[in-house]
Amino acid sequence: MNMKNSFFLIAALLFLTTTGFAQKFYTKSGKIDFDATTASSPEKIEGVNRTATCVVDTKTGAMQFAVLMKGFAFERALMEEHFNENYVESHKFPKAEFKGTITNNETVNYSKDGTYSVTVKGKLTMHGETKDVETQGKLVVQGGKVNANASFNVLLSDFKISIPGLVADKVSKTAKIIVSCSLEPLKS
Amino acid sequence: MKRKKIIRYVLLSLLVIAGAVGFYIYKEYNRAHKDTAKLKPDYTVTATDLLKEFENNEQASNKKYWDKVLSVEGMVKEIAKDDRGFYAVILGDTASMSSVRCSIDSAHSNEALTVSRGVTVTVKGICSGYNADEMLGSDIILVRSVIDKKK
Known part of the structure; x- marks a missing residue:
């Protein structure tokens, strides 16, 4: 092999490794909504967190989320204080975590644009309690990025989050958790 | 009568x-929520020192800083904008994966445009905690942040 050819070979190899397929995708600005509105609520009981961390391992289908409870923003200051102080007690349990796997990970082609329906199964830890959670979600692969969307309900009593009797009929017993993350390839 | x-x-x-x-x-x-711009900081620190403190003792630091108003000085690593137009200013040492991530109060979004990468700024925000992660780098997160001043 002459010099010129080997140069091209090296260049091609370098190109391949740098633009090569990333095994992990992540974000640090994932969005998670917490919605405990019921039909009898006088208004929306809804908090948004835009600082969730999420990592997906494309090879194993492992999926992880971490979110700081204090980062949930509610429109009303009073509601946010109640959420933090009385419900999720974020001073005691500052973080919520989810660790799970995409059970049908083999059906997702992370290098081909498209929308893939996935089932995610794992453990959610919130308010110091850990519970099994299973949900359907969507992965949208587009231009080398992955959008992860899912929504599921959690029974607040499963996580020992109690709602005072006075407002019991105004706050839902289950909270809807809506996840939407735009994941980028992790360069390692 | x-x-x-x-x-x-x-x-x-x-x-x-x-x-x-x-x-x-x-x-x-x-x-309404108090405007962070009008709050007096409980602590004034540099991003590097704050990260070191959390790295050394997460529990004690959480106790000290959680829910407190912090005024953090650091170099802007990145200005991130999400698809809904919310900004985050990320402070820290470019050589390190760890940073102080400040999500900017939506009422102060325009301030995020006044800073640029590599510039040293002071950001005031409310500490919501620490996310330790060896692979992605650990982060301290400030919410409802405002740009305090530029240097």
């Missing part, structure tokens, strides 16, 4: 009390 007068006074004062309570509840219910 006298009794009637007393009853009238009692009713009137009850009405005033009820009104005051009602007004208080109404005000409290509609209370």
Whole structure:
């Protein structure tokens, strides 16, 4: 092999490794909504967190989320204080975590644009309690990025989050958790 | 005659009390978030020192800084904008994966545009905690942040 050819070979190899397929995708600005509105609520009981961390391992289908409870923003200051102080007690349990796997990970082609329906199964830890959670979600692969969307309900009593009797009929017993993350390839 | 007068006074004062309570509840219910720009910082630190403190002792640092107003000086690593137009200013040492991530209060979004990468700024925000992660780098997260001043 002459010099010129080997140069091209090296260049091609370098190109391949740098633009090569990333095994992990992540974000640090994932969005998670917490919605405990019921039909009898006088208004929306809804908090948004835009600082969730999420990592997906494309090879194993492992999926992880971490979110700081204090980062949930509610429109009303009073509601946010109640959420933090009385419900999720974020001073005691500052973080919520989810660790799970995409059970049908083999059906997702992370290098081909498209929308893939996935089932995610794992453990959610919130308010110091850990519970099994299973949900359907969507992965949208587009231009080398992955959008992860899912929504599921959690029974607040499963996580020992109690709602005072006075407002019991105004706050839902289950909270809807809506996840939407735009994941980028992790360069390692 | 006298009794009637007393009853009238009692009713009137009850009405005033009820009104005051009602007004208080109404005000409290509609209370807006305090503007971070108007809050006095509880602690003034540099991003590097703050990260070191959390790295060395997460529990103690959480206790000290959580829910406190922090004024953090650091170099802008990145300005991130999400698809809904919310900004985050990320402070820290470019050589390190760890950073102080400040999500900018939506009322102060325009301030995020006044800073640029590599510039040293002071950001004031409310500490919501620490995310330790060996692979992605650990982060301290400030919410409802505002740009305090540029250097």
